[in-house]
Amino acid sequence: MFTYCPTCGTKLVPKAAGDDGEIPYCNQCERFWFPNFADCVIILVANAKHEIVLAKMPYLSERYESLISGYIKPGENVEQAATREVHEELGVSVDQLDYAGTYWLPQHQMMMHGYIALTTDQKLHLSDELGTASWVPVAAAPARMWPPSPENSALDIIQLYQANY
Numbered sequence: 001m002f003t004y005c006p007t008c009g010t011k012l013v014p015k016a017a018g019d020d021g022e023i024p025y026c027n028q029c030e031r032f033w034f035p036n037f038a039d040c041v042i043i044l045v046a047n048a049k050h051e052i053v054l055a056k057m058p059y060l061s062e063r064y065e066s067l068i069s070g071y072i073k074p075g076e077n078v079e080q081a082a083t084r085e086v087h088e089e090l091g092v093s094v095d096q097l098d099y100a101g102t103y104w105l106p107q108h109q110m111m112m113h114g115y116i117a118l119t120t121d122q123k124l125h126l127s128d129e130l131g132t133a134s135w136v137p138v139a140a141a142p143a144r145m146w147p148p149s150p151e152n153s154a155l156d157i158i159q160l161y162q163a164n165y
């Protein structure tokens with residue numbers, strides 16, 4: 001929740017906002033400040049052999065691998081963000097991008113937008129952000145990843161992939 005206006009610094013006051021109840025309001029800017037949170041994409045990249053890309057991000061964990069993910073930038077739509085992240089991090093083009101649900105991460109106050117990206121079996125060209133990334137048979141993936149938790153939407157997307165592809 002905001003206490004001060006992020007634009008002008010005025011102390012916000014509670015004001016009724018229809019069905020949402022009382023929301024912090026800036027009398028200077030004449031606008032409400034609803035709670036804000038980050039929007040991110042998380043992408044399962046798969047090839048026709050039912051292999052998926054697992055990546056290790058050293059700044060997150062030296063041990064566990066995960067799917068590709070990143071923040072959505074202002075001005076792009078969610079599909080563009082997903083395609084961009086796959087291209088930036090793996091150097092891989094996406095043939096088909098399928099929606100795979102949204103996942104709220106309570107601890108990080110983040111909305112994850114899940115996608116399944118189908119590609120050919122392309123060679124990976126890693127960005128500096130990634131320590132390693134490789135094609136892994138999907139059935140072998142969960143054992144290499146973070147344990148199940150409310151924060152772990154990657155395992156939900158893998159289950160969705162296994163059930164439908």
Ligand SMILES: [Zn+2]
Pocket residue numbers: 005006007008009010026027028029030
């Ligand atoms: Zn203001």
